[in-house]
Amino acid sequence: xxxxxxxxxxxxxxxxxxxxxxxxKNSYFIKEMETGYAxxxxxxxxxxxxxxxxxxxxxxxxxLKKGIxxxxxxxxxxxxEAVYKTxxxxxxxxxxxxxxxxxxxxxxxxxYKNDLMPDRVVWAVDKTIRNNEKYVLAxxxxxxxxxxxxxxxxxxxxx
Numbered sequence: 765x766x767x768x769x770x771x772x773x774x775x776x777x778x779x780x781x782x783x784x785x786x787x788x789k790n791s792y793f794i795k796e797m798e799t800g801y802a803x804x805x806x807x808x809x810x811x812x813x814x815x816x817x818x819x820x821x822x823x824x825x826x827x828l829k830k831g832i833x834x835x836x837x838x839x840x841x842x843x844x845e846a847v848y849k850t851x852x853x854x855x856x857x858x859x860x861x862x863x864x865x866x867x868x869x870x871x872x873x874x875x876y877k878n879d880l881m882p883d884r885v886v887w888a889v890d891k892t893i894r895n896n897e898k899y900v901l902a903x904x905x906x907x908x909x910x911x912x913x914x915x916x917x918x919x920x921x922x923x
Contacts (some may be wrong), residue, residue, distance in 0.1 A: 778817050778867035791906065794843075794914050799836040802843045802917065804910055807899040810873045810886060812851040814913065816840045818868040825860070825868065840870045846917035847872055850909075857886055 784790035785801050794802040794814065805813035818828075818836060825833055844856055853874035860870050873886045880889050901909065 776821060776867050777865050778869050779821055782817055782819070791903070792910070794910050795917055797839045797842075799832060799839050802846075802913075804906065804913070805871075807895045808901055808909075809889070809894045809896070809899045810875065810879070812847045812853065812874040812909070812913070814843060814847050814872045816843050816870040816872065821867050823862055823866045823868065836868075840872070842920055843870075843917060844872045845920050846913050847874055849916045849920070850912045854882075859886075 781790060781803065782801060785793045785796070785803070790803065792804040792806060794804060796802075800819050801817045803815050803817060805815060807813070816839065820828065820832070822828055825836075828836060840858070844858060847853075848856055851874050853876050855875040857873040857875055858870060859873070860868060862868060871886075875882060875886075880893065886894070
């Protein structure tokens with residue numbers, strides 16, 4: 765079942781990531797929720813960077829029915845809270861852009877005082893720096909970070 769049976773795109777990178785999760789083939793997967801999937805970002809220049817992928821292949825928030833939209837926003841905030849409790853950053857940045865991947869997905873960026881440009885948007889840091897292979901975590905480190913975020917997310921959900 766691709767994206768809960770909703771409209772999808774055969775060329776959608778987000779749909780592809782969701783299919784990998786559903787097949788148990790996404791090593792960045794944190795947790796499935798009602799409206800989306802929490803995943804760790806592939807590159808961890810911003811330590812704890814996560815995404816929340818909408819289960820529905822929709823481009824804009826207003827395309828979701830009100831109840832689903834509110835739940836999607838709530839669940840994204842729960843993922844962000846778990847990231848915050850896990851890493852204790854100075855600030856979190858939240859972005860739902862979709863300019864290149866037209867499938868709603870939240871970027872949750874922990875920000876730290878020692879960031880290259882702590883007072884600028886994350887995209888101001890050159891992509892070749894943010895996406896440098898040295899910021900891809902080794903499997904053991906990745907699994908540990910996922911486990912910590914997942915533990916905090918489960919605690920928050922069960923409060």
